[in-house]
Amino acid sequence: MNFFTFVVILAAVFLGHVAWGKRRLKQWAGEQRLRILSSRYCFVNIGPFSQFGTSAGQAIFRIEARDAAGNLKSGYARTGGFFFGLMRRRVEVKWDRLP
Numbered sequence: 001m002n003f004f005t006f007v008v009i010l011a012a013v014f015l016g017h018v019a020w021g022k023r024r025l026k027q028w029a030g031e032q033r034l035r036i037l038s039s040r041y042c043f044v045n046i047g048p049f050s051q052f053g054t055s056a057g058q059a060i061f062r063i064e065a066r067d068a069a070g071n072l073k074s075g076y077a078r079t080g081g082f083f084f085g086l087m088r089r090r091v092e093v094k095w096d097r098l099p
Helices: 003-031
Strands: 034-041 059-067 072-079 091-095
Touching: 003 034, 003 059, 003 072, 003 091, 034 072
Parallel strands: none
Antiparallel strands: 034 059, 059 072, 072 091
8 A cells, every 4th residue: 555545545534534523413403403503623622621531533623503592602512422432423512601
């Protein structure tokens, strides 16, 4: 296997990881009656989540959402479980606190 093939496979795995995380986030938002306005994958900054409590199989996003009443919320969302990663349908959100 040459270097180019390795890079292509690595990029495909990463893009699949992000896409699956966004899918979990969209499912969760529908259950919570929220509309996701923006979601950005966090590479390094994992917000209020602990580095030791987050596994490589989980995806963390910075999100902005609007609820049914029209209120705008922003915060961090961690998708997946610690041991099984994105195979679990778990989403944990920590909303920003308003001043």
